[in-house]
Amino acid sequence: MAESDVTAVGARVWLINGSEDDWLPAVVDQCDGVEVVYRTDYGEERRMWISEIDAGVVRLMNDTLSEGMDDMAKMAELNQASILCNLNTRYGKNSIYTYIGSILISLNPYKRLPALYSEETLHSYTNKDLGEEPPHVFAIANECYTCMWKREESQCVLISGESGAGKTEATKFILSYLSTVSQQSMGKEETIPAKGRSIEQSILESGPLLEALGNAKTVFNNNSSRFGKFVQLLFNHSGQIKGGRITDYLLEKHRVVRQNPGERNYHIFYQLLNGVPSKDKGKLFLTEAKDYHYLNQSGCVADPSLNDEEDWEAFEKALAVIGFKEGQRMDMRLVLAGILQLGNVAFANAGGAQVVDTDVIDRASQLLGIEAERLEAVMKERTMKLRGEFITSPQSIDQVNSVQWS
Numbered sequence: 110m111a112e113s114d115v116t117a118v119g120a121r122v123w124l125i126n127g128s129e130d131d132w133l134p135a136v137v138d139q140c141d142g143v144e145v146v147y148r149t150d151y152g153e154e155r156r157m158w159i160s161e162i163d164a165g166v167v168r169l170m171n172d173t174l175s176e177g178m179d180d181m182a183k184m185a186e187l188n189q190a191s192i193l194c195n196l197n198t199r200y201g202k203n204s205i206y207t208y209i210g211s212i213l214i215s216l217n218p219y220k221r222l223p224a225l226y227s228e229e230t231l232h233s234y235t236n237k238d239l240g241e242e243p244p245h246v247f248a249i250a251n252e253c254y255t256c257m258w259k260r261e262e263s264q265c266v267l268i269s270g271e272s273g274a275g276k277t278e279a280t281k282f283i284l285s286y287l288s289t290v291s292q293q294s295m296g297k298e299e300t301i302p303a304k305g306r307s308i309e310q311s312i313l314e315s316g317p318l319l320e321a322l323g324n325a326k327t328v329f330n331n332n333s334s335r336f337g338k339f340v341q342l343l344f345n346h347s348g349q350i351k352g353g354r355i356t357d358y359l360l361e362k363h364r365v366v367r368q369n370p371g372e373r374n375y376h377i378f379y380q381l382l383n384g385v386p387s388k389d390k391g392k393l394f395l396t397e398a399k400d401y402h403y404l405n406q407s408g409c410v411a412d413p414s415l416n417d418e419e420d421w422e423a424f425e426k427a428l429a430v431i432g433f434k435e436g437q438r439m440d441m442r443l444v445l446a447g448i449l450q451l452g453n454v455a456f457a458n459a460g461g462a463q464v465v466d467t468d469v470i471d472r473a474s475q476l477l478g479i480e481a482e483r484l485e486a487v488m489k490e491r492t493m494k495l496r497g498e499f500i501t502s503p504q505s506i507d508q509v510n511s512v513q514w515s
């Protein structure tokens with residue numbers, strides 16, 4: 110390598126800090142023949158005397174990396190620094206997807222990129238081999254779909270990443286791709302099932318449903334899934350989706366009663382309060398989020414990026430598409446409103462915990478369909494079976510609160 114290559118203005122270089130993981134991608138910004146100014150991709154400026162520069166300090170970057178490679182398995186230099194540099198270069202061009210062989214790396218753009226997920230883009234990935242088109246989550250979905258045919262074996266996509274990385278969005282894109290190709294493979298003699306809803310529609314509608322009940326605003330992600338899920342789709346021999354199953358894991362249950370500062374309870378409670386028409390609020394005893402202990406303790410009841418009213422409509426529509434009747438939907442509203450009332454039951458010490466305001470118990474009992482006396486008793490007393498006999502004893506306020514809030 111000629112030394113002048115790494116001092117020529119505009120040249121892409123590596124500044125060698127130590128181990129390969131510490132290399133910094135940079136560009137030669139200025140050179141007056143004595144001193145060189147390098148500007149790193151991460152915004153830093155580094156100055157060096159030309160006399161100090163050798164291959165142990167600055168190295169010329171491979172041309173292919175300067176442009177950004179869409180498959181990193183083909184990179185000449187493969188280390189943490191070159192991977193991060195390549196992803197960063199591509200991210201700057203809104204190329205959020207990159208392969209390493211058949212593994213897809215997806216970066217969260219934190220902005221809508223409609224052209225990337227248009228119908229036209231989706232169709233450009235059908236019947237293509239992996240690598241034929243630019244890296245994309247649709248290409249992974251297509252690879253699964255075609256491998257299922259070719260190998261006659263079940264296929265699996267594993268999506269992992271930290272909170273807010275984009276797993277839920279990626280899952281939705283994969284489901285939307287598979288549901289589109291499933292509908293395309295529908296034979297002429299086959300029609301959408303009765304009640305005007307297809308399985309594909311039901312699978313897509315499961316998104317708003319699961320998000321309302323299992324997602325919440327956290328400090329990392331305003332729509333964080335607080336559970337893991339395994340989505341299974343079953344295809345027939347014509348390539349159509351014939352069924353699906355979603356198994357959930359490890360729902361963060363304690364969020365219903367307690368949230369960290371700046372976070373929210375599950376979306377559904379705020380959607381209920383904002384979405385139920387005023388005329389129906391009375392019978393559900395609904396007021397405002399700030400009035401409920403389960404919603405007001407974190408200091409956050411709203412987020413400008415979330416539209417609880419619209420999301421309530423999407424939730425109700427999803428329930429209808431999936432097949433819940435109005436009576437069942439009403440039962441859900443009653444249970445949700447009942448949970449909010451339970452959080453407001455307050456206790457005082459009077460020879461054991463006693464309910465301060467029995468109106469709250471009355472409201473909860475009406476909503477949940479449980480006798481008020483029995484509801485009050487299970488909240489403030491403890492019953493044990495001792496030598497075949499049931500013994501009921503009062504509880505202290507701490508004991509009662511630990512049951513109510515944990």
Ligand SMILES: Nc1ncnc2c1ncn2[C@@H]1O[C@H](COP(=O)(O)OP(=O)(O)OP(=O)(O)O)[C@@H](O)[C@H]1O
Pocket residue numbers: 217218219220221222270271272273274275276277278279330332333334335
């Ligand atoms: N491909 C994308 N295009 C546009 N925005 C995206 C994309 N992926 C993610 N986002 C944005 O980032 C937010 C967080 O993404 P997402 O909810 O999918 O993360 P997650 O990995 O599922 O997080 P968690 O583990 O907390 O549930 C989304 O609400 C969306 O605003």
